[in-house]
Amino acid sequence: MLEKSMHHFQFIETKELPDIQSTAYLYRHEKTGGEVLYLKNKDDNKTFTISFATPPYDDNGICHIIEHSVLNGSKKYPTKEPFVELLKGSLNTFLNAMTYSDKTVYPVASRNEKDFSNLMSVYLDAVFNPNFYHDKQILMQEGWHYHLENKEDDLIYKGVVYNEMRGAFSQPESELYRLMEPTLYPDTIYQHISGGMPESIPTLTQEKFTAFHKAYYHPSNAKVILYGEMDFEKHLAEIAEYFDEYNYKKIQFTYFEQEPFHEERERHEYYSLSKGEDPKDKTLMSKVWSIGNSLYGEQAIAFGILEELLLGSNVSPLKKALLKSGLCSDVMGGYGSYMYHPMFEVTLKDTNPEAKDEFKQIITTELERLVKEGIPEKALQAALNKAAFRFKEATALEGGTPKGVAYGLTSLTSWLYGGSPYTFLEFQKYLDKINEEKANGYFENLIQNYLLDNKHAAVITLEPQVGLGDEREKALADKLQAYKESLTDEELDQLVDNTRALLKRQETPDSAEDLAKIPMLSRKDIKADALELPLTVEETEDVTYLYYEDFTAGIGYAKYYFDLSVVPTHLLPAASFLTELLGEVATTHYSEEELSTEIDFYTGGVATNTAVIVESVEDNTYYPKFTVSGKALAEYTDKLVALMQEISLHSKITDEAKVKEILLNTKSALETNFNYGAHVAAQKRLESYFSESAKYYQILEGVDYYDYIADVVNDIDNKLAGFIEELVAASKLIFTSHNVVATFTGATKDFQNFKQASEDFFKALSTEQYAVQPFTAEVKILNEGFKTAQEIQYVAKGYNQTLLGTPFNGQNLFMKTILGLDYFWNSVRVKGGAYGGMSMVDQLGNVSGVSYRDPNLVETLAIYDKTADYLANYHPTEEEFEKNLIGTFSGVDRPLSASQKGRIAFNRYFTHKTREDAQQIRNEILATTPEKIRNYAPVMQKIMDQNAFVVIGNAQKVENNKEIFGTVRNLFK
Numbered sequence: 009m010l011e012k013s014m015h016h017f018q019f020i021e022t023k024e025l026p027d028i029q030s031t032a033y034l035y036r037h038e039k040t041g042g043e044v045l046y047l048k049n050k051d052d053n054k055t056f057t058i059s060f061a062t063p064p065y066d067d068n069g070i071c072h073i074i075e076h077s078v079l080n081g082s083k084k085y086p087t088k089e090p091f092v093e094l095l096k097g098s099l100n101t102f103l104n105a106m107t108y109s110d111k112t113v114y115p116v117a118s119r120n121e122k123d124f125s126n127l128m129s130v131y132l133d134a135v136f137n138p139n140f141y142h143d144k145q146i147l148m149q150e151g152w153h154y155h156l157e158n159k160e161d162d163l164i165y166k167g168v169v170y171n172e173m174r175g176a177f178s179q180p181e182s183e184l185y186r187l188m189e190p191t192l193y194p195d196t197i198y199q200h201i202s203g204g205m206p207e208s209i210p211t212l213t214q215e216k217f218t219a220f221h222k223a224y225y226h227p228s229n230a231k232v233i234l235y236g237e238m239d240f241e242k243h244l245a246e247i248a249e250y251f252d253e254y255n256y257k258k259i260q261f262t263y264f265e266q267e268p269f270h271e272e273r274e275r276h277e278y279y280s281l282s283k284g285e286d287p288k289d290k291t292l293m294s295k296v297w298s299i300g301n302s303l304y305g306e307q308a309i310a311f312g313i314l315e316e317l318l319l320g321s322n323v324s325p326l327k328k329a330l331l332k333s334g335l336c337s338d339v340m341g342g343y344g345s346y347m348y349h350p351m352f353e354v355t356l357k358d359t360n361p362e363a364k365d366e367f368k369q370i371i372t373t374e375l376e377r378l379v380k381e382g383i384p385e386k387a388l389q390a391a392l393n394k395a396a397f398r399f400k401e402a403t404a405l406e407g408g409t410p411k412g413v414a415y416g417l418t419s420l421t422s423w424l425y426g427g428s429p430y431t432f433l434e435f436q437k438y439l440d441k442i443n444e445e446k447a448n449g450y451f452e453n454l455i456q457n458y459l460l461d462n463k464h465a466a467v468i469t470l471e472p473q474v475g476l477g478d479e480r481e482k483a484l485a486d487k488l489q490a491y492k493e494s495l496t497d498e499e500l501d502q503l504v505d506n507t508r509a510l511l512k513r514q515e516t517p518d519s520a521e522d523l524a525k526i527p528m529l530s531r532k533d534i535k536a537d538a539l540e541l542p543l544t545v546e547e548t549e550d551v552t553y554l555y556y557e558d559f560t561a562g563i564g565y566a567k568y569y570f571d572l573s574v575v576p577t578h579l580l581p582a583a584s585f586l587t588e589l590l591g592e593v594a595t596t597h598y599s600e601e602e603l604s605t606e607i608d609f610y611t612g613g614v615a616t617n618t619a620v621i622v623e624s625v626e627d628n629t630y631y632p633k634f635t636v637s638g639k640a641l642a643e644y645t646d647k648l649v650a651l652m653q654e655i656s657l658h659s660k661i662t663d664e665a666k667v668k669e670i671l672l673n674t675k676s677a678l679e680t681n682f683n684y685g686a687h688v689a690a691q692k693r694l695e696s697y698f699s700e701s702a703k704y705y706q707i708l709e710g711v712d713y714y715d716y717i718a719d720v721v722n723d724i725d726n727k728l729a730g731f732i733e734e735l736v737a738a739s740k741l742i743f744t745s746h747n748v749v750a751t752f753t754g755a756t757k758d759f760q761n762f763k764q765a766s767e768d769f770f771k772a773l774s775t776e777q778y779a780v781q782p783f784t785a786e787v788k789i790l791n792e793g794f795k796t797a798q799e800i801q802y803v804a805k806g807y808n809q810t811l812l813g814t815p816f817n818g819q820n821l822f823m824k825t826i827l828g829l830d831y832f833w834n835s836v837r838v839k840g841g842a843y844g845g846m847s848m849v850d851q852l853g854n855v856s857g858v859s860y861r862d863p864n865l866v867e868t869l870a871i872y873d874k875t876a877d878y879l880a881n882y883h884p885t886e887e888e889f890e891k892n893l894i895g896t897f898s899g900v901d902r903p904l905s906a907s908q909k910g911r912i913a914f915n916r917y918f919t920h921k922t923r924e925d926a927q928q929i930r931n932e933i934l935a936t937t938p939e940k941i942r943n944y945a946p947v948m949q950k951i952m953d954q955n956a957f958v959v960i961g962n963a964q965k966v967e968n969n970k971e972i973f974g975t976v977r978n979l980f981k
Contacts (some may be wrong), residue, residue: 010048014241015248017044027436028403028415030235034429035244037251042227044247045429047235047415053101053903054124054236055412056243057115058135059420060229062107062220063197063261068212069204070220072107073151073169075114077217078225079105080146082130083137085525087518089838090130096829097528097891099123099898102410109189109202109347110264111424113417117410119903121238126527128243132250135225144214145510149838151217152209153510156492156503162485163492163503165210166863171800172843174206175861178477178798178962179683180279184292184355184470191275191466192298193266193349206799207484227251229259231423235412264348264425266298268464276361276469280477280797282963284978287472289337289358293367296353298464302345303427309395309438311343311352314454316391316608317383319354322592322669323600329374330356335363337672348425352459357676361471368467375460379452387601388446390608392439397563397612397641399435404561405905477797478964514839520885531890534897534934538926539904541913546763551770554751555759556913558906563612564754565639565907566648566762567914568656568769571747572618572632574778575738577707577785581716582734583634583742584708587616588674589659589735590636593666596658600666603654610647614638614655618708622701623919625852626810630701631918632708634742639907642758649765656743657772661735664728671731675721678714679980683798686960687860690794690804691848694856694958697789698808704783711794711979712785718981745773749918753910789956793966794979801865801961805872806848806856807954814947816853818932819940823879824849825896826941831878832857835871840864845871851929855951865965866972873952880945882938889938896933 010033013019017035020043025032030049036042062071079091087093094103102117114135116127140146147153152167176182189198204212227250234243281287300307318326319341327339337358344351356367402414415433422431442450492500544555575583591607591614594600607614616636623629636656640648661667682689692710695702706712720727748770752762810816827847836845836859844860845868857872884892904912916922959966960979970976 010046010240015245016252017244017248023430025430025433027399028411028433032430037227037248040227040251040254040256042230042232042251044232044234044244045419045423046240047233047412048240049236051236051411052119053117053410053412054119054121054238055102055115055117055234055410055416056124056128056131057113057233057413057416058131059111059113059231059424060135060224061110061259061261061424062112062202062224063110064200064202065197066211067201067205067208068216069151069169069173069202069209070212070217071112071202072204073147073209073212074217074221075105075107075112076150076169077140077146078134078138080150081139081143082133083139084133085130086139087522087526088513090134090526092829092833093523093526093891094127094130095898096825096895097526098127099529099533099894099901100127101903102413103127107202109198111420113420115413115416117412120529120533122533123529124238125243125246126529128246129527132247136250138221141218145513147212147214147217148506148510149514151212153506154503156500156507157511159500159504163488165488166841167209168837168841168843169204170206170209171841171863172861173204173209174863175798175800175843176203177206178280178800180292180470180472181680181683183277183279184294184468187275187277187468187470188294188296188351188353189347191273191468192296192351192464196264196266197261198266198347198349224259226257226259227254228257231420233412233416233419235415266349268298270463272463273466274469275466276471278471278473278476280480281472281474282795282797282978283475283478285474285797285980287474289360290472291359291361292355292357292470293359293364294341294353294355294468295368295371296351296466296468297459297462299343299350299352299458302348302350302421302425303431305422305431305434306438306441308343308345308350308421308432309435310442310451310454311350313391313395313442314451315342315352316394317387317451320391320608321604322673323604325378326354326371326374329370330354330367331669333366333370335359335367338676345421357680358672361469364467364469372460375455379456379460382449383451384605385447386609387605388451390605392443392446393610394608394612396439399439400561401563401612404563405907410903477799477962481799481964511839514834524887528891529894531893531934534894535901538923538930539909540923541909541916543913543917545917550745550748552749553763554749554914554917556751556753556910557756557759558753558909560754560906562642562755563639564642564645564648564752564758564762565637565910566652567635567637567751568652569749569751570634570636570742570744572634572742573780574741576781577783579734579738579741580704580707581713582731583738584618584713585671585674585717586634586661586735586739586742587618588670589661589667590616590655592670593663594660595654596660597654607651610644611638611640611651614648614651616655620701620705620708621915621918622852624810625699625701625808625854628700630704632704642755642761645758645761646765649762649769653769653772661739662732664732667732667735668724668728671717671721671724675714675717678717682714682960682979683796686796686798686802687804687844687846687858690802690958690960691856691858693792694804694806694956695808695854696787697956698787698811698954699854700783700787703785703787707785715981722981740774741778743773744776744778745770746775746777748773751910751914753907789954789974791956791972791974792958793970793973793976794958794960795963795966795976796960796979797963799962801859801862801868801959801965803859803862803865803868803957803959803961804856805869805952805957806854807951807956808853809855809947809951810853812947812950814853816851818929819936819944820849820855821900821929822893822896822933822936823847823941823944825892825899826882827857827875827878829892829895831875832871836862836868840868840871842868855948862961865959865961865969869957875952876945876949879948880942882941884938893933893936900930900933
């Protein structure tokens with residue numbers, strides 16, 4: 009019986025939450041007032057989240073650095089990094105911590121009850137009893153310190169968060185978003201950057217650090233969410249052990265509320281471009297509005313739908329009007345409700361400062377037109393249907409983030425500010441109300457009241473300035489040099505001593521006694537058997553059907569795979585661009601607007617993509633595909649397939665204006681993706697040095713594709729007609745009935761409907777058969793250095809072991825764990841100061857190290873070069889070895905949604921892999937021994953001796969080391 013007070017927690021209320029298939033129980037701690045919300049249901053993926061309101065008082069990053077630092081040892085678990093030990097030895101399905109503008113959140117999840125208790129215990133002790141009160145080196149490592157290993161060296165700042173934020177704010181989009189909160193809310197805590205500004209982080213002292221933790225990491229300021237099927241009374245008792253140690257503390261937050269503006273404001277700032285880049289058409293510009301507060305669920309649901317109506321696609325009216333103006337290459341934006349004052353923003357990419365007045369006028373004119381003329385009824389219903397589909401899919405299926413984590417974060421959106429924890433967990437009633445009122449000017453009133461009449465708004469212009477980053481780097485170097493010159497010999501000796509003492513701490517292993525205090529599982533907690541993914545295969549003369557049956561809450565997931573190998577190499581960029589174009593252009597039977605509305609009205613989305621399915625790098629066996637996919641409720645299967653057919657066969661891909669518009673969108677999107685995911689771009693580029701399939705991917709989605717698109721865009725008047733001819737030629741080759749594979753995930757009866765609906769699609773396809781074309785792009789090691797305006801680096805080095813005569817073995821995945829969570833973590837992150845040092849190992853035999861937001865370059869390459877030495881000297885204790893073995897299975901046994909299981913089953917089909925192959929890998933992991941890892945060292949040495957590497961990073965840093973590269977160039981054109 010949960011409706012009772014227990015363990016010094018007073019029972020407050022219970023509430024049924026059918027929208028998330030849960031029953032809520034709310035408790036309040038009798039002494040401190042700390043609250044616990046339990047969301048009870050049948051989900052075995054149990055979640056614990058503890059959060060604290062953490063208002064920053066300046067830009068020194070104190071909230072963010074504390075988030076890192078509490079996980080660096082505690083009273084009960086005194087190892088240097090219990091967080092890492094948990095990653096090594098837990099079957100967790102989620103383990104992380106996040107700093108928001110006004111709160112810090114610590115969520116964990118596991119399907120194993122014992123593991124879940126362990127995770128809870130470590131996190132509770134971490135947040136309430138961190139070691140950094142008596143260990144100043146934690147702030148030095150995670151936050152910042154003066155780094156001077158020898159007196160004659162240049163003095164630098166080093167620290168994980170310091171370098172993380174240098175990376176974050178050297179991306180123009182991040183810099184723009186950083187400006188929004190301080191501009192709209194200058195009199196609140198939101199004027200400060202909770203993550204920290206690099207120039208301000210070095211002002212943080214140990215005294216400020218501990219005082220902030222003491223002030224806010226208190227049960228009176230805590231919100232705890234438990235989710236899933238669990239022994240709740242036991243876990244509540246575990247929480248009480250910590251809460252009972254405290255008395256009530258009044259913690260007031262008086263700086264959330266901003267007095268509304270009487271007039272719209274403007275702000276103009278600058279970001280850095282690399283030398284050689286043209287600043288023309290590189291400005292970012294945003295209009296942003298303050299939208300009430302986060303206490304109202306209906307407002308959030310409504311603005312999520314309004315975002316879709318105004319900006320959801322290129323044919324959404326506001327986005328379309330801005331794109332048609334020619335002011336920009338792309339339009340981004342939407343509604344954000346992660347703070348007390350939500351925001352709505354519209355952002356232009358690749359514009360110019362003088363566009364500001366026209367930008368503002370277009371927004372006003374288009375919004376006024378929508379209010380006057382009204383939003384078309386079917387477009388409104390389509391946006392509502394899309395929102396309802398999204399909620400249904402999220403509540404029914406497990407995705408990458410456990411549902412309990414997502415619901416915990418959602419509940420805080422209102423609960424943190426004194427509102428109800430259920431506000432955003434009861435979405436259906438809001439959807440129903442909006443649906444009832446949509447025909448009565450509901451959304452038109454939103455536009456009028458919150459956007460047109462709302463003066464609490466601002467226009468922010470972020471203009472590029474060539475070499476600004478170099479100027480800042482020089483100013484920082486000069487400042488540090490001047491500081492160094494001001495120090496006495498004794499003070500310099502002290503800095504050297506402090507640096508070396510920190511390095512010694514980082515290099516000294518934890519004692520066996522301290523490591524033994526971290527709770528861990530054992531081998532018997534690992535499932536013995538590989539996942540069974542039964543697949544139905546039905547073959548006809550031209551078409552093969554693949555079907556994976558699973559519960560999908562009435563949703564069907566469909567995908568058609570067309571053969572790309574018939575497309576010659578020179579047409580592959582055009583084939584890839586079709587995935588950007590199809591679904592965005594008008595078709596024979598629908599205008600652009602009508603097509604978008606049909607898709608949203610009847611489906612959960614239709615998409616086209618390219619894929620390179622690789623069976624073997626060693627044998628150079630791979631299958632390039634062009635895919636058309638979609639999802640819909642079962643009753644709309646016929647409509648889904650009809651729309652997929654319409655997009656594939658009847659799109660007007662020769663519309664010059666539309667092709668030009670999407671070309672600009674695509675170039676902009678690729679640049680944004682490369683900025684945010686430069687580690688992935690570096691890794692994929694590295695693989696293309698030795699793998700033909702990876703080189704193929706580069707032409708479809710990587711740097712080669714970007715170069716092609718950029719060359720067309722930069723000479724668009726001369727190249728557009730020829731490019732359209734290539735689109736037509738590629739489309740003709742792709743959409744034939746020869747060698748099509750159709751896949752479906754869902755219920756059996758829905759699969760039968762899908763097959764029947766597909767017959768018309770296949771009959772409409774060309775019956776022409778084309779020969780497979782040779783792939784002619786050269787595969788060779790280039791060792792490129794890509795220059796950007798970012799202040800940090802992304803460094804990748806590695807090779808493929810199967811090309812060196814060593815087959816993949818399950819032990820490689822164990823090696824991935826120890827490299828990523830021990831060698832690279834300690835060498836690249838802890839000692840090197842990078843935000844991330846990752847081991848990239850896959851079942852194709854690719855093995856590499858990749859760094860993320862890394863202040864170093866050649867130093868990181870040197871670390872990779874010593875990887876074999878680390879493996880050769882791998883002599884773990886029995887406990888340490890077993891811990892890493894368990895951690896390896898945490899990655900292997902991630903929770904999967906039905907659609908994810910289907911994708912794995914289909915991939916097994918294409919690559920001729922079976923469940924027995926998966927079982928063999930599982931057995932090989934279990935058969936790993938320290939000796940086998942040591943014996944792998946010569947293979948790792950061969951891998952690193954191939955000397956294949958890629959760096960994406962700071963232009964000056966790359967230029968200063970240009971002698972190590974085969975090619976040095978700007979990443980962007």
